[in-house]
Amino acid sequence: MTDETRKLAIWEQMVGAIAFANLDGLECYDRSQTESWRPALRGYVLAALETLPWQFRKPLKLYSTVLGIASIVLTGRRPASLSPSERMRLVRKLRLVPAFGTLEKLVRAMVMLSLFDVAPRLHAQAERQEVKTSEV
Amino acid sequence: MAPEMLSGQSLRCEYLVVGSGAGGSVAAALLAEAGRDVLMVEEGNWPPENSNPSNIGELTALLYRNRGVFPLLGSPTIPLGEARCVGGGTAINGALLWRTPPSILDEWRTVNGLTGYGEDSLAKHFDTVESDLHVTRHELEEDANLDSLYLFRGTGELGWKASTVPRAVTHCANVSLCPVGCPPCGKQDTTKNYIPRALRNGAGLLANCRVRKIVHTNGVARKVIAEVAGPESTSAIEIEFDHLVLACGAIQTPHLLRRSKISSTAGRKLEFHMNLKTVALFRQPVYAERGTIFTVQVQEFRRRGIVIMPSCLQPHYLVTTVAHHGTDAINHVFSHYDHAAVYVTMLRQKTQGRVVSAFGEQPIVWQRFDRRDMDLILEALRRTTEVLFASGAVELFLPIGGSGRITSPGDLEEKLSSLTPKQLEILTVHIMASCPMGPSAEDSVVRPDGRLWNMKNVFLADASILPSNIGESPQGTIMAFAHEVIGRHLAD
Structure with missing residues (x-):
């Protein structure tokens, strides 16, 4: 777990875990730099949730916090520090929890929407940066 | 200012x-x-002018309310795509008129x-x-919008009524970007x-x-x-x-x-249309990304409140549409990307909602699923399946959560026998x-x-x-x- 991840609130970690659980195993995008894209994808999802009206945002944060705590109880670890297989197992269990399906659908839609935008853009930025560095 | x-x-x-x-x-x-x-x-x-039209996530955030997230709460919760930009809904719709x-x-x-x-x-x-708005009937093409062409031929096989559609577009670049404003096209939004x-x-x-x-x-x-x-x-x-x-x-x-x-x-009281999206994989390539949205409409069941149309294809939309079937399904569909197309079945249903304004600046919309709509939904899924198989599809992914692919109408009946409203993946864009x-x-x-x-x-x-x-x-x-x-x- 990076310093940045450690600073995330428990609800943010939970949303991140749901987002990544939906990404793990996907082969439909260029995964060569997956690890560097993931924080940006999570950032996109969290930013999107922050822009929701409070009537949606607050219950959603509360619900995600409860799920995060449940995750600690179930796995003994914070959501951000789960391995991909643990994350997947956790999400599978949580699918039995009422209203989790709606949250997962929301997070998944955001991840998928950004997957083909954020990732290629970051990749392009990184390439530009590399070119600049080599020119210097 | x-x-x-x-x-x-x-x-x-x-x-x-x-x-x-x-x-x-x-x-x-x-x-x-x-x-x-x-x-x-x-x-x-x-x-935005001069934006990169392929930045669909970014454009969705700019053109839609809540970045495209507006749930009609209920069981099932129904996502609504509502515009919030100059031009309103005309900026993000399929230009059907x-x-x-x-x-x-x-x-x-x-x-x-x-x-x-x-x-x-x-x-x-x-x-x-x-x-x-320079409205013209879209003409069937042989080198683009193959998803429409196949659908049109499928309805012909079944002897059903279908029509090309009137669209407010002066020129169409066939880049499948209507829902994000389609900057390269002559879509006549307001x-x-x-x-x-x-x-x-x-x-x-x-x-x-x-x-x-x-x-x-x-x-x-x-x-x-x-x-x-x-x-x-x-x-x-x-x-x-x-x-x-x-x-x-x-x-x-x-x-x-x-x-x-x-x-x-x-x-x-508030009414809307239910949209059911189906992903079809065809034996032959479709290249559905080289096309646009809603160019053909199956109208055989229009009086009963059911129309079927091809939708946009972009990786974002495809993956979102098929995501509820799981990772294996996404990988499978993406490995056949050129053979994939997305179709929308739009329903004129009885389910209604209501606007609740008691909780702050933004409204909440509740909808109560009307059980009588199940018959309409079942018929819509049957008709959609029938016409898509007649159009040459070999596999379908229906808007039923986790139902997996179906390869024959017989598969469908099995899925429908235990279908509950909660399993349905419904969305709406018309309120x-x-x-x-x-x-x-x-x-x-x-x-x-x-x-x-x-x-x-x-x-x-x-x-x-x-x-x-x-x-x-x-x-x-x-x-x-x-x-x-x-x-x-x-x-x-």
């Missing part, structure tokens, strides 16, 4: 038009052309008692709108015609301006309290007017009326009939001339005034109604 410069200012106009979509832009253009002093306000911003089906107009006359909005009365408005017409005739437009409340006394609306959002700050302003035209859409219009304590019946027009104040919110029953100078000109959902894309109907409402007012 920077929002801080507007802070605390009081503006004044003869006509204030709230909303710049299909209804508001028409109203503003007609009023401005009649020499009236018009100010339009729009909650969203102008669609249907005339209101005659059977619907008959229903409004006989069931809802609405007279003066028959086929003949509206024909002149549709003629005008079709001419203004920023291309009615809004410039209004501006040319002296109207003003204030973007990023959200009206929070209407101030009224003795049955007359006097002013609105609004806020203008800038990059870093928000400024409160007041706008006084003689007449107010509300066209903020079928959720925001009743919300504003309720928050302003003008109407408690507004938004008590209407939340402030229906009608002949009496008891069961309608606006008079047949578009004015609120209890306000002398407040007109409604958006999808909210339609008496019911129409089973078709409502842009043409909204524009025709706006022409009629403003035409009657100017003639008075």
Whole structure:
């Protein structure tokens, strides 16, 4: 777990875990730099949730916090520090929890929407940066 | 003008038009052309110029309310894609421009008692709108929109009725980007015609301006309290007017009326269309990304409230559509990307919702799934499956959570035998009939001339005034109604 991840609130970690659980195993995008894209994808999802009206945002944060705590109880670890297989197992269990399906659908839609935008853009930025560095 | 410069200012106009979509832009253009002093306000911003059209996530965030997330709460919760930008819904729709089906107009006359909005009365408005927006029938192509061509052939195999569609597009680049404004195309959203017409005739437009409340006394609306959002700050302003035209859409219009304590019946009922999206994999390549949206419509079951159309294909949409089937399904579909197409089955269902305005600035919409709709949904899924297999599809992924692929109609029956509403993956983009027009104040919110029953100078000109959902894309109907409402007012 990076310093940045450690600073995330428990609800943010939970949303991140749901987002990544939906990404793990996907082969439909260029995964060569997956690890560097993931924080940006999570950032996109969290930013999107922050822009929701409070009537949606607050219950959603509360619900995600409860799920995060449940995750600690179930796995003994914070959501951000789960391995991909643990994350997947956790999400599978949580699918039995009422209203989790709606949250997962929301997070998944955001991840998928950004997957083909954020990732290629970051990749392009990184390439530009590399070119600049080599020119210097 | 920077929002801080507007802070605390009081503006004044003869006509204030709230909303710049299909209804508001028409109203503003007609009023401005009649020499009236018009100010339009729009909650969203102008669609970005020179943006990269393939940045779908970014454009969705800019053009849609809540970045495209607006749930109609209930079981199942139904996501709504609602525009929030200059041009409103016309900026993000598929540019379909249907005339209101005659059977619907008959229903409004006989069931809802609405007279003066028959086929003949509206024909002149549709003629005008079709001419203004350069509406033409999409022609079937052999080198693009193959998903449409295959669907058309499939309906032919079954002997069903299908039609190419009328679209408000001057030229189409076939890049499958209608839902994010389609910058490379000549889609005739209202920023291309009615809004410039209004501006040319002296109207003003204030973007990023959200009206929070209407101030009224003795049955007359006097002013609105609004806020203008800038990059870093928000400024409160007041706008006084003689007449107010509300066209903020079928959720925001009743919300504003309720928050302003003008109407408690507004938004008590709200209708919409259910969209069911199916992913089809064909034996032969489809290259559906080289095409656009809704170019063919299966109309065999239109009277029963079912139409079937091809939708956009982009990786974002494909993966979102198939995601509820799981990772393996996504990988499978993506490994056959060139063979994949997405189809929409649109329903005119009975399920209704209501707008709740008691919890803060933004409305909440609840919908209660009407069990009678299950029969319609089952029929829609059967018909969709039938026509897609007849069109050459070899695998289908239906909008039933986790149901996996089906490869024959027999598979479908197995899935349908235990189907519950909760399993359905429904979405919507058409909301209407939340402030229906009608002949009496008891069961309608606006008079047949578009004015609120209890306000002398407040007109409604958006999808909210339609008496019911129409089973078709409502842009043409909204524009025709706006022409009629403003035409009657100017003639008075």
